[in-house]
Amino acid sequence: MLSIIICSVLPERLRKISQNIDETIGVEYEIVTIDNREKCWSIARAYNEGARQAKYPNLFFVHEDVMFHSRNWGVIIENKLREPDCGVIGFAGSKVKLKCYSGWFHNNEWECTFLYQKKGNKTKLEACNVFLECPFEEVVTLDGLGLFVRKEVWNLYPFDEKLLIGFHCYDLDFSLQIAASKQYKNYVCCSHEVLVEHFSTGTYDQNWYRDTIRLHNLKWNKILPMKVHGLNLSKKKEKKNEEKYLNIFLRCLLDTNYPEKRTVLKEFLFYPFSWKHLGHCISNLYKYIK
Known part of the structure; x- marks a missing residue:
């Protein structure tokens, strides 16, 4: 059972992803929509409010410019979330987060990605450090295009809406909080049974740089670097x-x-x-x- 939380500003995109989820998810679900056209909340606040409204034990925070290409993907995700030490599951992440300013990504050596990414008029399969034998790869940080987590874990580590007052860094901070707890492991879903397409790329403007610098200086500089267990x-x-x-x-x-x-x-x-x-x-x- 999944509560799907969408911070929406474009009704047509919301309609499309809602229809796509209904046709592909394969498990009981609800969609919790935060209409942000007038509220203009930060994404951290919108996601926290959506999570508070959710009635199911598993949460899925997802952008409205996403589409699934496989069926019954909800079954695969729910099975993984049942593991007691499972933290956040996403589709792109990194096994290392250094102390220096950055988003979730550093380099291809530590990156783990498995999704279709729309680039111009074409869609590219981005698969980095994915192995057939491993449907889930452990990471420290995750990109926010789609984040699965149990509600009990979110309750312990909600999005930091006091520090993050815009639309950036919520994913980096959320995944770092949970990885830093040492109780849970974050994962990238690399299963061919869960194929997702993302229609836009990130925006790295002055607001992204401002929020990234604030997040590092006010919260994470004394804790980083961080890496997955066993990585040399x-x-x-x-x-x-x-x-x-x-x-x-x-x-x-x-x-x-x-x-x-x-x-x-x-x-x-x-x-x-x-x-x-x-x-x-x-x-x-x-x-x-x-």
């Missing part, structure tokens, strides 16, 4: 990747209209990089600081 990550490799991805984050941020570029750039220059890496970074960033 040496301190040398960890530091090297921290340097690399913080550099990438900053370069992308400086190409936006983010209003506090100088503050972030100053923080970057005082980061404890190796001298060789710092010199490389400064040469790459010269156009921004000259």
Whole structure:
């Protein structure tokens, strides 16, 4: 039994996903719609309100621009959620979250993804680190296009609507909270019996950078890095990747209209990089600081 929670702003998209779910889910369900056209709530608040209204023990927070291509997928998900240590299940995630600013993703080595992604006029099957023998792969972080979780777990770790007042980072924070508890494991669903298509990609504008920086500085910097159990990550490799991805984050941020570029750039220059890496970074960033 699944309570499906949708924060909706486009009635036609809501109609389509509702019909698609009805035709494919294969288990008892309800749809809890938060009409956000007038409320203009943050997605964290909308999802928490939807969860409070839900009558079933399993929750599914999902974007309205999603479509399932397989039938009876609800059976597969419900079976996994019955495992006592199952946390959140999604369709894209990472086995590592470093301390540096980032979303759920760092690189292909740690990424685990299994979904159809619409790109322009074509749809690409994105399958990264997926194995036939493993219908579910453990991860730390998850992308928010679709998140399954038991209501009892959400009750312990609801979306942080006090800190996250916009439409970004709710997925990163939610999955990190549950992974950090050490009670539950998060997973990417890699089963060929659960095929989902996502029609849009994320928006990495100045608001995303603002919320990402706030989330790291106010909540997660003292706890990260985090990785799945059994993954070998040496301190040398960890530091090297921290340097690399913080550099990438900053370069992308400086190409936006983010209003506090100088503050972030100053923080970057005082980061404890190796001298060789710092010199490389400064040469790459010269156009921004000259």
